[in-house]
Amino acid sequence: MSGLPVSLIQALREVVGEAGLIADVERMHSYLADWRNAYRGQAALVLRPASTEQVAAVVRLCAEAGVALVPQGGNTGLCGGSIPDDLGAQVVLSLTRLNRIREVDAANETITVEAGVILQRLQEAAAEAGRLFPLSLGAEGSCTVGGNLATNAGGTAVLRYGNMRELTLGLEVVLPDGRIWDGLRALRKDNTGYDLKQLFIGSEGTLGIITAAVLKLFPAVRSLTTAWVALPSPRAAVELIGQMRGLCGDRLTGFELMSRQSLEFVLHHVSGVSDPFADAHPWYVLIELSDTQPDAPLNDMLEQGLGEAFERGVALDAVVAASEVQVRALWALREGISEAQNHEGPSLKHDISVPISRIPDFIARTDQALQQAFPGVRIVAYGHVGDGNLHYNVSKPLGAEDAAFKAQSEAIMQVIFDVTVNFAGSISAEHGLGQAKRDAARHYKDPLELELMRSIKRAFDPAGLMNPGKLL
Template sequence: MSGLSDALLQALREAVGEAGLITDAERMQSYLSDWRGAYRGQAAAVLRPASTEEVAAVVRLCAQAGVALVPQGGNTGLCGGSIPDDSGAQIVLSLTRMKRIRAVDVANATITVEAGMILQQLQEAAAEVGRLFPLSLGAEGSCTVGGNLATNAGGTAVLRYGNMRDLTLGLEVVLPDGRVWDGLRGLRKDNTGYDLKHLFIGSEGTLGIITAAVLKLFPAVRSLTTAWVALPSPQAAVELIGQMRGLCGDRLTGFELMSRQSVEFVLRHVAGVSDPFAETHPWYVLIELSDTQPNAPLNELLEQGLGAALEQGVALDAVVAASDAQVRALWALREGISEAQNHEGPSLKHDISVPVSRIPDFIERTDAALQQAFPGVRIVTYGHVGDGNLHYNISKPAGAEDGAFKAQAEAIMRVIYDQTLRYAGSISAEHGLGQSKRLAAQHYKAPLELELMTRVKQALDPAGLMNPGKLL
């Protein structure tokens, strides 16, 4: 049984059609748990509207009935933001049927798409008109535009193109009372007051439901080169990125830092990868240069920059990919880290950011604090150095019991977040707060920030029916 009244259930069925309503317990299961199995809830029903009008009708009906909605896209998040609670009274609102391209304006360099479009399909649609949509992340084959917007997704290209907030010009949003705000304007200049779209980007569905967006397109990449570089320390990474930025400017589109522990996990558990160097090194970066011109002199720039770094001792060794296959092989070392760590038992994932200049001190002090408090934990540090975002993940000591390690999760988090606050950082750089970091945010965000966020929530969603229990 759904737990909804017969009248409401019938009205919802009429709003979305038989294809858009799921009440069967078995069919609902994939919507009630995240992809890692870390979060699980219950729901009265799953609704899959096929249009903005259907979304608006559902929201109006649920607002009148006092039923909470949990918006969901590809369900690829890491913080449980799209999973309902255990009450069985909430409705999951899946946007995955809304995946149309509404418009492509090549001259304006924009594309208008619905929230359920898969990110990879958006990238392919841009490529078909000779353009680039640059957001790129590990889940791009299954995550949706709506989820990317709801969490202000980042990924590997933020260094050059910015995160989802920077890539968005306009939104269409169904408000908590069922009205539709049409902000689908492809304008780069619109100085007419509050920029409302920024309220909804990063709000994790707590203020309304994003149904479509106008997104920026960029010239297609026609030249690309990639290098794998060994470094003595994170400080060397900060020095190297400064040198490469000065030399290459916006051609520097990727700069990914990885600890040796991260790479060892990949080499141990991911098939088909190999160490580019005969010797081991404490740290590595993957550097990518790209250009819109074919046959751009990227290899020459890269070799010039790396040559200087090797002479100065900033870099210890380097290899430049000589083929597309080698490029894919180098990226596999970076992109395989999260999967590989899962094979080492439970892992505690922390997605933090600090100013780029403070990354070395943060890593040194936090590593030391953790090893002193929790001897033997294995620290898996990797991330996007150019924007200060580190995935600072902790695996259990070799041979330790899973239960004992999990019992330390809260204390380990405190050490990491205390250090993050000390370095004027954020406890969530790109994953959002969801339900996993909601309580931590109450402790680490300034009281005035929390007050202002709460006031916004109350102004737009006074009944608290939009994704309750998330973010705030």
Template sequence: MLDQQLLQALEQVVGEAGLVRDEQRLQSYLSDWRNAYRGKAALVVRPASTEQVAAVVRLCREAGVALVPQGGNTGLCGGSIPDDSGTQVVLSLTRMTQIRDVDAGNETITVEAGVLLQRLQEAAAEAGRLFPLSLGAEGSCTVGGNLATNAGGTAVLRYGNMRDLALGLEVVLPDGRIWNGLRGLRKDNTGYDLKHLFIGSEGTLGIITAAVLKLYPAIRSRTTAWVALPSSQAAVDLIGRMRALCGDRLTGFELMSRQSVEFVLRHVAGCGELFAEPHPWYVLIELSDTLPDSPLAEMLESGLGAAFEEGEALDAVVAGSEAQVAALWKLREGISEAQNHEGPSLKHDISVPVSRIPAFIAQADERLQQAFPGVRIVCYGHVGDGNLHYNISKPLGSEDAPFKAQAEAIMHLIYDVTAAFAGSISAEHGIGQAKREAASRYKDPLELELMRSLKQTLDPTGLMNPGKVL
């Protein structure tokens, strides 16, 4: 329970509409969407402006109460869930939904942290522009959360992740001061680029309340294909071929194992086999251009023709309509949902150099099957940036409990192989609470020391999202 004086002070700042105290309403703030992480909170506070966020932070700091910033709560690592002490305050940014400015001449948009990613995409489209970040959760995730976790998605190959898409930030610091870094500049060489401290920090160094983000010309032509491959090496060869041929018109290149696709075919309505026989691997290729009459189909045909000749491709389907494009993407985007129907899913969001993807998969697969016979490996991801979602489902016919008991051993095996290939244990999902201990094991000690020094400097009382990242 919060001190009554603090509770009254918070209510004065945000009003009754800005407090969530009802037990039933509280529940959606206290667990993640997968129900993998659950905590308790003394209160949920929903400020409606940056000034209100700053006032809430000051009040909680003076009272020694920890804050857990939260956006759309769609994360996979428990970064926005409070602990089970019941003493922390969840600070939800979901009332901060203003699109403050669209500057078409500067190709920028300024939005508050609670704006849904889908709404941001729509606002860009209304201005005849594109905001390229695209995620499966775009209808419910928020800009603040995207920035706090440095979200990636399916178009990183061409546009980069949120770190690449952000020009300026507004941040409430742990002492309640407001840093106004909302500058829409592509060149600003006046010292340290402070925004990068907060992007990817998961609310442990401050609370992002608004951002200036890059816009791009609208896409006016698109070609999408689903291609069957004999191996993961063929995917690396094919992306090299398509990059050389298409340049930055290559917008998406998604890799999926046969096991991934089988789960989707089994559990996602409206998805069916595209070829007469199954194949070991598949890629979803998307080319796009700002020109309405761009020769994308010819480029795709040329690239795939050469791939067939070299044995890199076995079969292909090219979408002939928007409905077919959506159907191909549904096969890719349904994987995470489909795997949940197969029992517990041990998710590992790793990255390795693109050239080493095939060797990583071969070694990790072999070691897993030797140590944990029968586990089903659901491997898919973004080949262009080396990011694989290397997820594990239990063996057919086995019980959940013994499989869950092996989760840590499976994780360490996968991360050991990742480290051996000079990779990262978190490519786009963040650290949160799920990977905090693993980060201390696999991250360079000097890097951790520098991170702790930054945390101590900005948040000496340790009240900003404690127990996350570090």
């Protein structure tokens, strides 16, 4: 039973109603662990407000009582940012009932949505208006806009459209004292001082609670072509993306790199998929070109680019999707990697970024360092070459015990992060810090940066009640 004062529980119940308050331990279960079951905590209550005004009222009551809040969206994160600690005194604030699409302004190319809207529903609403919302993630059927904003999500289309920071024009935020900041401005130019919304994007709920956003829309895609290309090395991928960018410009909307180990896990564990080639190759890229014009000559561009790549030995083999079914089949190979790796035992996931030009050397250096220190580990490297973001994951050696492998997780992480920083990279590209990388950030980030971040945290949340223990 909750350790909160009965009077506070009653006041919270009056705000959110019976449907918005969960106190039963069994019913709280799904809110207290992430989807991989890698992080688990306890909570005094789970609250599910249905409006911004209810969120504000909850925040005021909890601030007055000194109760910490843990904002939560679709709970699809990989760093434990939406999971409470194990003391059972925090309140989980689920935003999933804030699920209205408030406005679609086709002339202004914007859509205003609440934080609990599922990303896939947002994509569908844009399509219904003849527009495109380009953010695309493997978890788009369950992740929410609020979570996407809180972690500054990236995904597979960053190459063309940017991450959530670039896709956002305005925010509505409940501040730690319960006041509502209405920054829902659908403006592309507003030079009236600090751009406050940027503080909340990527803040993982530590400065306030995002309740709604004005997001950019784009012209609908009317032509699309997709290819699966075999490569000899990551260096070939960097060469190929430079070539395709020069040839296709902004029509290049996807360029995803995958190692053979990544593909083997998918082929073994994901039903209904098959290897596009008869022979195995060391590396692959999934290339997507798109255009707003119907019948754009994308296949001609793709064939020209691949033809040049074959001549130079950059590409080893290629297949171009001939139908929408084949497009989905190729993307299934890419999007199935993370889930497939989980079937191989503990999966140590590392979301790093380095300059695009340094990706080949980073992979070679890190592979070598890991195999020397932890012989037999299986490295699952894949990611978004166009923005330098690699998901550099590690699975246990064949036959190794789960517990022994997990005991090496910190040492493995240190090897990867050491090389990342040596290559002028970041230890978190799009997943955030959460609780998984909070302590590592203290070691790898510039002390002055951390000092400035703490100053911002104190200014917004002096009592430290907004998602404590995360990010900082």
